[in-house]
Amino acid sequence: MSELTTAKIPVTVLTGYLGAGKTTLLNRILSENHGKKYAVIVNEFGEIGIDNDLIIGADEEVFEMNNGCICCTVRGDLVRILGGLMKRKGKFDAIIVETTGLADPAPVAQTFFVDEDVQNAARLDAVVTVADAKWLSERLKDAPEAKNQIAFADVIVLNKTDLVSKAELAEVEARIRAINPYAKLHRTERCQVALADVLERGAFDLDRILELEPQFLEAGDDHDHDHHDHDHHHHDHGHDHNHGGLKHYHDEDMQSLALKSDKPVDPKKFMPWLQQLIAAEGGKILRSKGILSFSGDDDRYVFQGVHMMLEGDHQRAWKDGEARQSRLVFIGRDLPEQVIRDGFEQCIAA
Numbered sequence: 001m002s003e004l005t006t007a008k009i010p011v012t013v014l015t016g017y018l019g020a021g022k023t024t025l026l027n028r029i030l031s032e033n034h035g036k037k038y039a040v041i042v043n044e045f046g047e048i049g050i051d052n053d054l055i056i057g058a059d060e061e062v063f064e065m066n067n068g069c070i071c072c073t074v075r076g077d078l079v080r081i082l083g084g085l086m087k088r089k090g091k092f093d094a095i096i097v098e099t100t101g102l103a104d105p106a107p108v109a110q111t112f113f114v115d116e117d118v119q120n121a122a123r124l125d126a127v128v129t130v131a132d133a134k135w136l137s138e139r140l141k142d143a144p145e146a147k148n149q150i151a152f153a154d155v156i157v158l159n160k161t162d163l164v165s166k167a168e169l170a171e172v173e174a175r176i177r178a179i180n181p182y183a184k185l186h187r188t189e190r191c192q193v194a195l196a197d198v199l200e201r202g203a204f205d206l207d208r209i210l211e212l213e214p215q216f217l218e219a220g221d222d223h224d225h226d227h228h229d230h231d232h233h234h235h236d237h238g239h240d241h242n243h244g245g246l247k248h249y250h251d252e253d254m255q256s257l258a259l260k261s262d263k264p265v266d267p268k269k270f271m272p273w274l275q276q277l278i279a280a281e282g283g284k285i286l287r288s289k290g291i292l293s294f295s296g297d298d299d300r301y302v303f304q305g306v307h308m309m310l311e312g313d314h315q316r317a318w319k320d321g322e323a324r325q326s327r328l329v330f331i332g333r334d335l336p337e338q339v340i341r342d343g344f345e346q347c348i349a350a
């Protein structure tokens with residue numbers, strides 16, 4: 001039997017807070033000339049899948065898990081997708097799981113130790129956390145997920161170094177080191193890091209994780225977590241809940257608002273509206289992204305925002321037979337939902 005069919009498949013869990021650069025890193029990995037076959041599992045916050053369309057790597061198989069957080073409601077899906085992939089062992093060299101920016105990596109990592117079928121066929125190679133040099137310090141104050149993502153990392157990609165001064169970079173690095181002195185840290189712009197620094201690291205250190213989370217190996221029988229029954233509409237504090245003994249924190253204030261239009265959008269109205277919205281509400285809107293079909297334009301337009309910072313560009317031509325639908329997602333706290341809906345409505349071409 002070949003190496004591939006006997007060895008356990010390495011799995012890299014890619015995490016990091018909203019907008020830190022996970023998809024940017026994934027695209028770097030996939031577009032490098034690595035000669036390997038990766039299966040990619042993407043989990044998104046919000047019911048419209050956009051990330052899937054932003055991943056480039058034509059040869060890869062991408063599995064989407066939307067409408068739920070990988071560490072809670074869709075963890076059962078993760079086990080099922082992994083199970084399906086394991087049956088096709090030998091077809092893949094490695095698996096990469098990109099979690100939502102709001103996921104706690106602990107229960108995701110735990111899947112590789114407490115689920116027997118997964119454990120027999122796959123091994124967690126490393127938790128790779130992308131950290132946003134510009135925003136991480138702020139998020140460490142108000143988002144417990146951001147802290148857990150750093151604490152659990154075996155490799156940290158400290159990204160967006162172009163957006164901060166040397167002193168700010170040293171400051172954020174010190175904050176990271178106070179939480180996790182062990183992870184290998186790479187400072188990057190646009191996640192430019194050598195493939196070998198993030199994949200096939202053999203870096204996941206169970207002993208260290210057991211020190212952080214003594215109950216890490218305690219299996220639960222609650223993969224689907226139906227009984228958790230979150231109420232995402234109530235505006236209250238985040239809460240803890242259990243994953244087979246593992247405490248797990250969630251930010252229940254975080255909302256996602258998805259908008260769609262099958263009619264073309266007027267770019268002359270849309271661009272000023274979006275800029276004004278992000279400038280006015282960027283404190284509440286942590287993350288925004290969208291794929292737009294503009295009137296009279298045969299190319300898809302993609303925009304991405306992290307707080308007030310906005311980027312946009314044409315991505316590729318709409319394909320023959322592809323529905324020219326515009327899709328937008330806004331993620332944040334206290335989103336001015338009606339203002340956003342009404343504003344977008346005004347941008348639809350007459």
Ligand SMILES: Nc1nc2c(ncn2[C@@H]2O[C@H](COP(=O)(O)OP(=O)(O)OP(=O)(O)O)[C@@H](O)[C@H]2O)c(=O)[nH]1
Nearest residue numbers: 017018019020021022023024101160189190304311
């Ligand atoms: N200035 C700057 N922008 C960056 C850098 N890396 C990524 N970005 C931009 O930051 C935005 C978010 O990047 P993504 O890779 O989509 O982030 P993400 O972590 O996948 O986002 P979510 O999956 O939505 O949480 C995009 O507009 C990127 O182009 C960087 O080093 N510097």
